[in-house]
Amino acid sequence: MTAVGRWLTEAVPLGRIAAFRTLVYLFVAGDLVFFTPWVRTHANVPGELYRPLFVSRLLHLPTPTEWLITGIFWTLLVLALLAATGRAPRLLGWSVFALYLYWMIIGMSYGKVDHDRFGLLVALAVLPTVGRARHGDPTRTEAGGWALRVTQIAVVCTYFLAAWAKLRFGGPDWMTGSVLARAILRRGTDLADLIAQVPYLLIAAQFGIMAFELLSPVVFLLPARWRTAMVGFFYSFHAVTMATITISFAPHLVAMASFLALERVRPLVLLRRLARRVGGASATETSPPRTTTGPDRTVNPPGQAVVGGPPAGP
Numbered sequence: 001m002t003a004v005g006r007w008l009t010e011a012v013p014l015g016r017i018a019a020f021r022t023l024v025y026l027f028v029a030g031d032l033v034f035f036t037p038w039v040r041t042h043a044n045v046p047g048e049l050y051r052p053l054f055v056s057r058l059l060h061l062p063t064p065t066e067w068l069i070t071g072i073f074w075t076l077l078v079l080a081l082l083a084a085t086g087r088a089p090r091l092l093g094w095s096v097f098a099l100y101l102y103w104m105i106i107g108m109s110y111g112k113v114d115h116d117r118f119g120l121l122v123a124l125a126v127l128p129t130v131g132r133a134r135h136g137d138p139t140r141t142e143a144g145g146w147a148l149r150v151t152q153i154a155v156v157c158t159y160f161l162a163a164w165a166k167l168r169f170g171g172p173d174w175m176t177g178s179v180l181a182r183a184i185l186r187r188g189t190d191l192a193d194l195i196a197q198v199p200y201l202l203i204a205a206q207f208g209i210m211a212f213e214l215l216s217p218v219v220f221l222l223p224a225r226w227r228t229a230m231v232g233f234f235y236s237f238h239a240v241t242m243a244t245i246t247i248s249f250a251p252h253l254v255a256m257a258s259f260l261a262l263e264r265v266r267p268l269v270l271l272r273r274l275a276r277r278v279g280g281a282s283a284t285e286t287s288p289p290r291t292t293t294g295p296d297r298t299v300n301p302p303g304q305a306v307v308g309g310p311p312a313g314p
Helices: 003-008 014-035 037-044 054-059 066-083 089-107 118-129 142-169 179-187 190-196 201-214 216-221 224-245 250-259 267-286
Strands: 292-294
Touching (some): 014 118, 014 250, 037 089, 066 089, 089 118, 142 250, 179 190, 179 201, 179 224, 190 201
């Protein structure tokens, strides 16, 4: 196997795949309810406003109707929650990918296409190829390594291609223009208003964004510790973005968890330990108190030896 092949299939613990899979499918369910419920409103939009994406035209998908959108919503919600349990990973995984892709095609066929879902869609496409994986399983898998690596590449491509699009359509003027100023005027927060008052800070931020996106592939060249630190910087960048211009990039952040050692986070184990502690504390509280006749002497039931106190006489 070549060096590139070994890099693409670097083995990871199955527990990491199980944790990432649960995270991804739970997000899909949450996305339907909290992040993209507006897609359901397209059920009441006249069909002539539908402008299908290229993939929709290629697959000859029908114009969305109320019954179609409602059916996809409830079916996808149920299947995503089932897939999060890890059961039938291939059957449920492929089903969730197909339905979520269709959900996104419907959502993005009315004039606006978001690029923050590319990494998540890639993750949904490759996770079913891994097969079964249990939480906490240390067994290493090359198939799982490939699935995570492909997702990581999609995450980095989201940054790099965003910079390429800025230069392609905006040119170098993108960095010296008023892009962030317009964003703050449209959807800025109080924090953004404070930042905007600092002279040339927004221009410097635009140069910084361009440099960050163009250099994002460097994350693959770093040692593990520094790679984790750079991924932490990615997350902090989006935290600042959310705090200033209220753009969350939530699907992208979920896909970016493919860089993290998620097998170390075992919520089920933590819940079991918490339940044991709570159960143990409850048992202690409900047990009858012992009756004592003095500081060192306990009255025991008949037939049992006395605990504590002076030894019994002859």
